[in-house]
Amino acid sequence: MEFFAELIGTALLTLLGGGVCAGVALKKSHANGSGWIVITFGWGFAVAMAVYLSGHISGAHINPAVTIGLAVANKFAWSKVLLYITAQMIGGFVGAAIVTVYYYQHFQATEDEGTVLGVYSTGPAISSTFFNLFSEIIGTFILVLVILVMGLQETSPGLGAIAVGFLVVSIGMSLGGTTGYAINPARDLGPRLAHFFLPVPNKGGSNWKYAWIPVVGPIIGGALAAAFYLVFFA
Template identity: 50%
Template sequence: MSSSDIFFGELIGTATLILLGTGVVAGVVLKKSKSFDAGWVAISFGWGIGVLSGVYVSTQLSGAHLNPAVTLGIAIDTGVWRNVGTYVGGQMVGAIIGATLTWLAYYGHFKAHLADHEIVSGSRTPGAKAFNDVRETEERREPAAGQPGPVLGVFATAPEIRNTVQNLATEIIATMVLVLLVLGIGLNDGLTVSGTGGLMVALVVVGIGLSLGGPTGYAINPARDLGPRIVHQLLPLPHKGGSDWSYAWIPVVGPLIGAAAAAGIHNALF
């Protein structure tokens, strides 16, 4: 693989992943959407399908890491670091593009949602309580300067209970599960050649969302959280609130620690 193949493969694959992932959250969160209030199961499957689509779009070009944590885990496991920067660069650019496309696709819905007095003032709290991306405290008041607002959950993750140790541990554990699976698939040539490996990764992402996504929204991917959070920061949306940068390090550092731990375990066992 050439460096350009890797960069553009990761870009298009990650953009596809983020477009479909943030898109399903937007559909569930934004009041005028036809899928409004569909709940956490819809979000979990939407992200899983986003992973599946991103993998199949980019496998032939870059091997479809789509995640700096996966890239780190593979580099530690194999000892090959040459293209790590190229992978991560493509992933970050792709994540920003994917989140921007979601904003364009739902442009009118963002405007309507943030112009709705019941949403912005919080006199009506959305009924979908199964997903953590939009917290009730964010919906009950006009967001103060710097405070998360009612659409940040479309772009980035946030914890239901703010506890630094627990939130970090959740991201570490969830990412360990993901990276152990990815590295395990790499040992089975049949899964890789048949393309079944991509399906298995997508299904485990759904499983992580359903089983471990409740506390933090399961970023398990630094680019997935940081890229869209940057987009939220830059978008000209009135009443959008802050981008919660005080929390933003956890969905970056946690997945990287989890990936390193998974690679260490995998390397020791296999």
């Protein structure tokens, strides 16, 4: 059940998150051009809804960086890490696949290959390996650290889901403009694989040269956040 909960939770996350990117970016959508604030709130609400959906079964990690961070912080069993990450990656692919079908006609109407890829995965505003990696590390560090510290406080599960959603909104608004704030390898790699394998209209390359950054950066950021938590909060 935990595997299925992580899969459907991450699928919902990428369906709603990729959906808001598609609505804002693709031509002939009523939401076209509505901007960055809509995207950041869309992703934040997507996280909150995914937590509501699967939190009571699996804890709703829905993010390999969170799973690894919790394991490093001794809050999660290492024996389950691979199981959770596998479910999250599959969920990321499934959610993106549904977005592909849902917005298929709008992909057909959108000729720009970069815009199409942006529905599925992140990319740098200014390409720089060091600074792009730094952005993903810092954004995920904040995400995982705050989640860990929230666990020290007595809050209802419902309030916790909303709080994490607004945390993602805050990271997106303040720090997301540099790389698109993946802060979640499953949110980026799963949909990027969907973009690569599925017959998406008007797609170009999947930018595999950049693809390692939104995977490695969040994992480093999550592990560093857990180490910081153990030193200063545990």
